[in-house]
Amino acid sequence: MYLLYILVGILLLGAAVGPVLYWDKGRRSLVLAIRSLWLHKMRAFLSVLGIIIGTGAVITLMAFGEGSMQEALDAIRKLGATNIIVRSVKPPENSATAGRSRVAIYGLTQDDYDHFAVLQQGGTITRMVPMRIFPQEMRRLHLMFTGRAVGTTAAYAEINDIPLALGRFLRPEDEENHENVAVLGSRVAQGLFPFEDPLGKTLKLGQSEWVVIGVLKSRTPVGDTGGSMAEDYNNDVYIPLTTCNEHFGSVITYRQAGSFQREQVQLSQVTLTVSDIDKVRTTGELIKSILSRHYRDDTAVSVPLDKLEHAEAEKRRFLGLLAMIAGISLVVGGIGIMNIMLATVTERTREIGIRRALGAKRRDITMQFLIEAVVQTSLGGLLGTLFGLFFAFVVPPAAEWLWGWHLPAQVTALPIFLALIVAVVVGVGFGLYPAYRAAMLDPIEALRHE
Numbered sequence: 001m002y003l004l005y006i007l008v009g010i011l012l013l014g015a016a017v018g019p020v021l022y023w024d025k026g027r028r029s030l031v032l033a034i035r036s037l038w039l040h041k042m043r044a045f046l047s048v049l050g051i052i053i054g055t056g057a058v059i060t061l062m063a064f065g066e067g068s069m070q071e072a073l074d075a076i077r078k079l080g081a082t083n084i085i086v087r088s089v090k091p092p093e094n095s096a097t098a099g100r101s102r103v104a105i106y107g108l109t110q111d112d113y114d115h116f117a118v119l120q121q122g123g124t125i126t127r128m129v130p131m132r133i134f135p136q137e138m139r140r141l142h143l144m145f146t147g148r149a150v151g152t153t154a155a156y157a158e159i160n161d162i163p164l165a166l167g168r169f170l171r172p173e174d175e176e177n178h179e180n181v182a183v184l185g186s187r188v189a190q191g192l193f194p195f196e197d198p199l200g201k202t203l204k205l206g207q208s209e210w211v212v213i214g215v216l217k218s219r220t221p222v223g224d225t226g227g228s229m230a231e232d233y234n235n236d237v238y239i240p241l242t243t244c245n246e247h248f249g250s251v252i253t254y255r256q257a258g259s260f261q262r263e264q265v266q267l268s269q270v271t272l273t274v275s276d277i278d279k280v281r282t283t284g285e286l287i288k289s290i291l292s293r294h295y296r297d298d299t300a301v302s303v304p305l306d307k308l309e310h311a312e313a314e315k316r317r318f319l320g321l322l323a324m325i326a327g328i329s330l331v332v333g334g335i336g337i338m339n340i341m342l343a344t345v346t347e348r349t350r351e352i353g354i355r356r357a358l359g360a361k362r363r364d365i366t367m368q369f370l371i372e373a374v375v376q377t378s379l380g381g382l383l384g385t386l387f388g389l390f391f392a393f394v395v396p397p398a399a400e401w402l403w404g405w406h407l408p409a410q411v412t413a414l415p416i417f418l419a420l421i422v423a424v425v426v427g428v429g430f431g432l433y434p435a436y437r438a439a440m441l442d443p444i445e446a447l448r449h450e
Contacts, residue, residue: 030371030375032368034375036344036348036372037372037375037376043340044376046340047336047337047340047341047376048333048337048376048377048379048380048383049333049336049380050329050330050332050333050334050335050336050337050380051330051333051334051337051376051377051380051381051384051423051426052333052380052383052384052387053329053333053384054327054329054330054331054332054333054384055330055380055381055383055384055385055387055388055419055420055422055423056384056385056387056388056391057329057384057388058323058327058329058330058384058388058415058418058419058422059384059385059388059389059392059411059415059416059419060387060388060391060392061322061325062319062322062323062412062415063388063391063392063409063410063411063412063415064392064407064408064409065318065319065322066319066409066410066411066412067396067407067408067409067410068408069311069314069315069318069319070315070408070410071220071408072311072315073308073311073312073315075220080159080160080271080273080304081277081280081304081305081308082273082274082275082276082277082280082305083159083271083272083273083274083304084271084272084274084280084283084284084287084301084302084303085269085270085271085272085301085302085303085304086108086112086116086269086270086271086272086287086291086299086300086301086302087107087108087268087269087299087300087302088106088107088108088265088267088268088269088298088299089106089107089297089298089299089300090104090106090107090263090298091106091296091297091298102262103251103262103263103264104261104262104263104264105263105264105265106263106264106265106296106298107265107266107267107268107298107299108265108266108267108268108269108270108299109266109267110266110267112267112270112290112291112299113128113130113267113270115290116128116270116272116287116290119272119283119286120272123275124274124275124279124283124286125272125273125274125275125283126273126274126275127155127158127159127272127273128155128270128271128272128273129152129153129155129156129159129270129271129272130152130153130241130267130269130270131150131151131152131156131241131267131268131269131270131271132149132150132151132152132241132244132245132248132265132266132267132268133148133149133150133151133236133268133269134148134149134248134252134263134265134268135147135148135149136148136149136205136206136237138188138192138203138204138205138237139192139203139204140192140193140201140202140203140204143191143192143194145187145188145191145192145235147185147187147188147235147236147237148235148236148237149205149236149237149239149244149248150236150237150238150239151239151240151241151243151244151245151248152170152238152239152240152241153170153172153175153240153241154169154170154171154172154174154175156169156170156238156271157169157170159271159273160271162216163216163217163219164214164215164216164217165186165215165216165217166197166198166199166214166215167183167199167212167213167214167215168183168213168214169183169214169238170183170213170238170239170240174240174243175240175241175242175243176242178240178242178243178246179240179243180208180209180210180211180239180243180247181210181211181212181213181239181240181243182203182205182210182211182212182213182237182238182239183212183213183214183215183216183237183238183239184198184203184212184214184215184216184237184238185216185219185233185234185235185236185237186215186216186217186218186219186234187218187232187234187235188234188235188236188237189212189215193212198212198215199212199213199214199215200212203237205237205239205247206247206248207247208247210237210239216233216234218234219233219234250264250266251263251264252264252265272287277305280303280305281303281305281306284301284303287301288301323415323418327422330419330422330423330426331426333377333380333426334377334426334427334429334430335430337373337376337377337426337427337430337431338373338430338431338433338434341369341372341373341430341431341434341435342433342434342437344369344372344434345369345434345437345438345441348438349441349446350446350447352365352438352441352446353441353443353444353445353446353447353448354447356441356443356446357443357447362439362440363439365435365438365439365441366435366436366438366439367435368435368438369431369434369435369438369439370427370428370431370432370435372431373427373428373430373431373432373434373435374424374427374428374431375427376427377423377424377426377427377430377431378420378423378424378427380423381419381420381422381423381424382420384419384423385416385419385420388416388419389411389416392409392411393409393411395407395409396408396409
C-alpha cells in the first residue's frame with residue numbers, strides 16, 4: 001500500500017515536469033540541468049540535504065504523531081461512543097458527613113440501578129453492565145498478588161470488547177448459579193501462575209477458592225473515566241457479581257496507608273449503552289437528573305463521546321503543529337538551494353553570456369535554472385520520502401526490541417503527498433529569484449566576466 005503512495009507521488013512529480021518534457025526547449029533545458037548537476041554531484045547533494053531532511057522529518061513526525069494520537073483515540077473508542085459510564089466517587093474527607101460513621105457509605109445504589117432500568121424499558125438504553133470494584137489480595141500456594149476484584153456480568157465482555165488469551169469470559173449461567181469462577185488479567189496470571197497454565201487451577205480471593213476459567217490478553221491502560229488517573233485492567237480478576245456479593249458482602253475492609261478502612265459501595269460503576277448516538281448527550285443529562293437525588297457529590301457521569309470529539313480536535317491541532325514545525329525545515333532547505341543557485345549563477349556568468357549571444361532568450365535562461373532547482377528539490381523530496389518511511393517502519397520495532405520502548409507510528413497518504421508537492425513548490429519558489437538574476441544579466445557584460 002505504501003509503495004502505491006510512493007508511485008502516486010512520483011506520478012504527481014511527473015505531472016509537474018511532464019509539460020516540460022513535451023516542449024522541445026524544455027527537454028533541452030532539462031538535459032542541461034541534469035548535466036550541470038551531475039558535474040557537481042557533491043555540491044548538488046549538499047544543497048538538497050535540507051530538503052531530504054525536511055521531507056523525511058515531515059513524514060516521520062506525522063507518522064509518530066498520527067500513531068500516538070490514534071492509539072489514544074482507540075483507547076477512548078473502546079469505552080464506546082454510545083456508552084455512558086456512571087461511577088461511584090468517594091467524597092472528600094472534609095465533607096459535612098465525614099466522621100459520622102466508621103463505615104464510609106457512598107456511591108451508586110441498587111435503587112439508582114432500578115431507575116436506570118426504566119430508561120432501558122423505554123428503549124433509550126439497550127444494555128446495562130453493573131460492576132463492583134475493590135482492592136483484593138489474591139493467593140496461589142506461596143504466591144501473592146495485590147490487584148482488584150471486579151464483580152460484573154457476562155455483558156461486560158460485549159460492551160468492552162475483551163481480548164481473551166485463554167479460556168472464556170463469564171457467562172449468564174455463572175451468575176445465575178453463583179459459581180466461584182474467575183477470569184484473570186494478564187499481569188495477575190503472570191504473578192500467580194508464572195510457569196503453568198492457569199486454566200482449571202484455583203486461587204484464593206478472600207476466604208474462598210475460585211476456579212480460573214479464562215485469562216485476558218494485555219490491555220493498554222486508559223484514562224480513568226471518572227478522574228485523571230490511568231486504569232490498569234491487567235491487575236483485575238473478574239468474578240460473577242452475584243457470587244461477589246454473596247462472598248464479600250456489602251462492606252469491604254482494606255488496608256490503606258497503615259490503617260484499616262471500611263467502605264460500603266453497592267455498585268462501583270454502571271456502563272449503559274444508548275440505542276442511538278444522537279441520544280447520548282440527552283440520556284446523559286437524564287442520568288445526571290436521576291443521580292441528583294444524592295445529597296452529596298458521590299457519583300460521576302462520563303460520556304466517552306465528548307472525550308472522543310475533544311481528542312480528535314486535539315489530534316488535528318497537534319498534527320497541524322507537527323506539520324508546521326517540519327515545514328520550517330523544508331523552507332530552510334529551500335533557502336540553502338537558493339544560496340547555491342545564486343552562487344551557481346555567478347560561477348556560470350560567462351556560460352550565460354555565450355548562450356545569450358547564440359540566440360537564447362531570457363525565458364530560456366530562466367527555464368534552465370528553474371528546472372535545475374525543481375530537479376534538485378524533487379529528487380530531495382523522493383529521497384526524503386524514502387528516509388521518512390524507513391524511520392516510520394523500522395524505528396518502532398527496533399526500539400521495542402532493543403529498549404522496550406513503545407513508539408506507535410501510522411503512515412498515511414496525506415503527509416507523503418504534501419511533502420512531495422511542497423518539495424516541488426519550494427524548488428519553484430526558491431529557484432525563481434536565482435533564475436531571474438541569471439536571465440537579467442547583460443550578455444556583453446556576461447561575456448567579459450572572468
